[in-house]
Amino acid sequence: MEKVFEVHDLSYTAGDKEILKHINLEIEKGKYITVIGPSGSGKSTLMRILASMISATSGEVIFDGKRIETYEPTTYRQRVSYAFQQPTLFGKTVRENLNFPFEVRNLEFDEGKVKQYLKMVNLDESYIDKSVNDVSGGEKQRIALIRNLIFPPEVLITDEVTAGLDVENKTIVHEMLQQFNQQGVTILRVTHDESEIEASHDTITIKDGMVQNV
Amino acid sequence: MSNLTVSNSTLMLGFVLVLVALVIGYFEKLQINKDILIGVIRAIVQLSIVGYILKFVIKADDIWLTAACFVIIVINASYNAGKRGNGIPKAFQSSLLAIFVGTTITLGTLVLTGSIKFIPEQIVPVTGMIASNIMVAIGLCYRNMKQTFTDRHQQILEKLALGADVKLASLDILRDSIKSGMQPTIDSIKTLGLVSLPGMMSGLIFAGVDPVKAIKYQIMVTFMLLASTGLGSIISCYLGYRQFFNERKQLRNELIS
Numbered sequence: 001m002e003k004v005f006e007v008h009d010l011s012y013t014a015g016d017k018e019i020l021k022h023i024n025l026e027i028e029k030g031k032y033i034t035v036i037g038p039s040g041s042g043k044s045t046l047m048r049i050l051a052s053m054i055s056a057t058s059g060e061v062i063f064d065g066k067r068i069e070t071y072e073p074t075t076y077r078q079r080v081s082y083a084f085q086q087p088t089l090f091g092k093t094v095r096e097n098l099n100f101p102f103e104v105r106n107l108e109f110d111e112g113k114v115k116q117y118l119k120m121v122n123l124d125e126s127y128i129d130k131s132v133n134d135v136s137g138g139e140k141q142r143i144a145l146i147r148n149l150i151f152p153p154e155v156l157i158t159d160e161v162t163a164g165l166d167v168e169n170k171t172i173v174h175e176m177l178q179q180f181n182q183q184g185v186t187i188l189r190v191t192h193d194e195s196e197i198e199a200s201h202d203t204i205t206i207k208d209g210m211v212q213n214v
Numbered sequence: 215m216s217n218l219t220v221s222n223s224t225l226m227l228g229f230v231l232v233l234v235a236l237v238i239g240y241f242e243k244l245q246i247n248k249d250i251l252i253g254v255i256r257a258i259v260q261l262s263i264v265g266y267i268l269k270f271v272i273k274a275d276d277i278w279l280t281a282a283c284f285v286i287i288v289i290n291a292s293y294n295a296g297k298r299g300n301g302i303p304k305a306f307q308s309s310l311l312a313i314f315v316g317t318t319i320t321l322g323t324l325v326l327t328g329s330i331k332f333i334p335e336q337i338v339p340v341t342g343m344i345a346s347n348i349m350v351a352i353g354l355c356y357r358n359m360k361q362t363f364t365d366r367h368q369q370i371l372e373k374l375a376l377g378a379d380v381k382l383a384s385l386d387i388l389r390d391s392i393k394s395g396m397q398p399t400i401d402s403i404k405t406l407g408l409v410s411l412p413g414m415m416s417g418l419i420f421a422g423v424d425p426v427k428a429i430k431y432q433i434m435v436t437f438m439l440l441a442s443t444g445l446g447s448i449i450s451c452y453l454g455y456r457q458f459f460n461e462r463k464q465l466r467n468e469l470i471s
Binding site for chain 2: 052053069073081082088100144147148
């Protein structure tokens with residue numbers, strides 16, 4: 001099967017601390033992978049490197065057959081999107097957030113498309129003009145995920161996006177990720193949740209900066 | 215001119231005002247008396263030297279000497295503005311470009327419109343006024359930029375992760391920082407004449423010039439400061455924000471305090 005990521009001998013050092021040690025792994029296109037491991041094991045660092053938010057100290061990351069450095073960073077991040085654990089909503093209203101992906105691509109705001117996505121995450125259209133201060137943590141995460149997915153990327157990397165959410169919100173996020181995976185988006189999901197691990201195709205375990213199994 | 219009665223002896227008597235500050239510092243245990251004394255001595259020495267240099271430059275009335283004064287003022291202002299960069303890379307170079315362009319355009323406009331003449335007694339002080347004003351504006355821009363990049367770094371990361379270019383990711387910060395550089399000038403303009411009679415106008419009135427004529431110069435200075443702080447702020451901010459990112463368009467964590 002075609003590989004979306006190939007990681008060769010990747011290490012990451014911050015100051016004198018070696019966070020990732022000689023990581024080697026391959027990720028197939030279209031898979032739903034969960035990434036697990038104890039806190040501080042280096043999971044998030046690896047995900048951030050794959051999302052081009054930081055660069056590895058040594059080793060290489062091959063995305064879609066080419067080294068990550070050969071891609072223009074903004075184009076790359078539109079293809080490999082990264083969702084944060086505790087996202088912030090910027091600006092004053094939800095509209096500014098949902099418009100941002102359009103702004104990035106120099107496109108006009110498509111209200112119809114936005115409404116469709118809001119419906120997908122169980123939010124009604126009145127949310128478009130809500131103040132960012134009037135949405136709950138779970139709603140915030142769902143809106144943030146729309147930002148990542150309204151123009152579906154090839155890979156979505158999520159870093160514990162359901163941590164701290166209630167069951168209802170967790171289910172909505174989980175279903176959304178499943179749905180996009182079925183449409184062909186490769187999902188790389190950092191999680192501690194056992195039920196989420198069961199739903200995935202494969203699991204990568206990271207411990208002490210090293211891959212334990214693939 | 216007969217109204218200008220300040221002399222060495224009147225200055226010596228005026229020194230009593232410094233003693234007032236020293237007494238306050240001493241009794242309130244503010245531990246600033248050393249700073250006050252160093253400040254006063256520096257002011258006296260620096261101003262005396264500048265006074266003699268200006269006397270020489272004005273008397274010589276030489277275009278190259280005037281240009282040299284312009285360059286010295288611009289470099290000095292840039293060095294001080296750069297120091298306020300507080301760790302922002304290339305702060306001196308950015309400040310130099312901002313102050314040079316801001317001062318040249320503003321000064322050039324004033325000369326070309328006939329508001330001032332290209333003579334040392336007008337060019338040198340006006341250059342000083344413009345450059346120092348831009349220097350202060352740049353310092354405010356840098357301070358605001360560094361603070362807001364720190365406060366909003368999570369937002370920047372999220373915008374970058376969504377595929378935004380560094381400019382789109384920092385647009386709010388860029389606008390706020392430019393505004394912070396220009397705001398004090400805009401605020402001070404609003405109270406002109408009501409609260410303060412600024413330096414240029416006061417100086418001319420002191421020298422016996424008709425106040426109605428003096429205000430015309432002050433209005434010109436107002437226009438000049440607005441343009442120069444605007445130019446200085448925009449150039450320094452546009453050059454400064456890029457320094458917060460590396461060539462892979464990643465946020466440089468070492469610059470975030």
